Amino acid sequence: METQETNASEYLYQGNLSRAAGSIMSGNSIIWDADQAEYALAAMCLAGRAQQAEVILKQYSQKFNRQQLVACRYYLAVGYTMSGRYKRARRYIVGNFSKRHACNDTQSLFYIWQGLAFYRFYTGRLAQGNSASTKAFAYAVSCNFTYGRMVASEVRGHIQVLMGSVSEGVTALEHASQLAQALGNQQVLKSVTIALANYEARYNLTPSQGEEKLLGVLKALPLGDPFAESSLRFEIARQLILDGKLKPAKNQLDVVQKSIYKHNHYRYSATLSIRYADWHFANGGSWEALHHIMAALKELDQSIDGLLIVEALMRKARILKVIGEKEAWQETIKSLTSLNKITNDHASSLFLNEPTSAKEMPQKLDIPKNVNHRQVKILRFLEENEFIDVSTAKTMFDVAEITVCRDLSNLVKTGHLQRVGKARATRYTRHSHEA
DSSP states (O other): OOOTOOOHHHHHHOOHHHHHHHHGGEEEOOOHHHHHHHHHHHHHHHTOOOOHHHHHHHHHGSSSSSHHHHHHHHHHHHHHTTOOOOOHHHHHHHHHHHHHHGOSSHHHHHHHHHHHHHHHHHTOHHHHHHHHHHHHHHHHHTTTTTHHHHHHHHHHHHHHHHTOOOHHHHHHHHHHHHHHHHTTTTTHHHHHHHHHHHHHHTTTTTTTTTHHHHHHHHHHHHHTTTHHHHHHHHHHHHHHHHOOOHHHHHHHHHHHHHHHHHHHHHHHHHHHHHHHHHHHTTTHHHHHHHHHHHHHHHOOTTOOOOHHHHHHHHHHHHHHHTTTHHEEEEEHHHHHHHHOOOOOOOOHHHHHTSOOSTTTTTTOOOTTTTOOOHHHHHHHHHHHHHOOOOOHHHTSSSSHHHHHHHHHHHHHHTTTTTEEEEEGGGGSSOOOOOO
């Protein structure tokens, strides 16, 4: 057990979970300390030991006051949510939420609303999560609870980015990072640093630096955190695929595959299937891509994995559109529309603004071998338009101009396009024209 001078709350807020959890433990025995217990149980939950914390809470529940019980239920809800035990997490969230009108202290109200916000975010109910996180942050500010402001800012940031308010979300995450630095919480600081690197790359907030910055964060990542490493490698692979660098992208995914096999986390396994689908689609393997998407969807639960299912369905719809499976494409769009009403995911909202009727759907294209997904889209564009130039093609993809030029040049080399004009007046067509 720690010495009397040890303050378990300081260890918790600094992210030193093992020291905080050890404040009421002597070997496998519990040495009760009313001042330390709440923070020790919180650390156990955040360290993946929610079941142990739950046993201790039940054994000593009479020794906790009402405010401490609210805090413990919050941490149990977070711990069980992170480990995928959602029914157990909901029990603690409902237990807290049902007592909100009887609470007269703002820190308890923070825990009540933050628990709901975290669960809603984690299970893809973004609009509801955003509302709850706004209330949680306000309560944390009103009682000057720095740790509360930090975790509320982190959740708010993720939600706002996913709902399309990218700038506001990044600002909230940067605020969480500043608070983590002030508290000395390396755990949250690492988590937020990874999130910011991922979002900056995904939304092109630091043009031409996304892949390089992600690799820098990956290199600086401490050993022993396979899920943080996997999340970075997923985004690095996505960036490489968008740039047409398929071999290094495949290398990143193969590294992740070994880690996921060892740790067996179904969400990461589903995400890996989605990224392999991206790789196959970019490599011209639409049917292989569809196989991976179907594997991902089999692993996911619509009631709790809404955001990942939306991501998978968007890929599925694009693949079906390319291979000309109209009926399956229509059914997928219906499923995506229905799920989007629950998640309010910005990316799927933009996707659903694309043409969705069978009449607007292009007819099946005889896809040439060794043509990536951008080149397929260029060929589809030229089914309905006579010409395309570099500027027009660049607006269709989130890639550098040199990548678009390479795509167009490759289509010329393989005989699928003809180049018309010179220098800035260069255009490309599938028909024969005099230069």
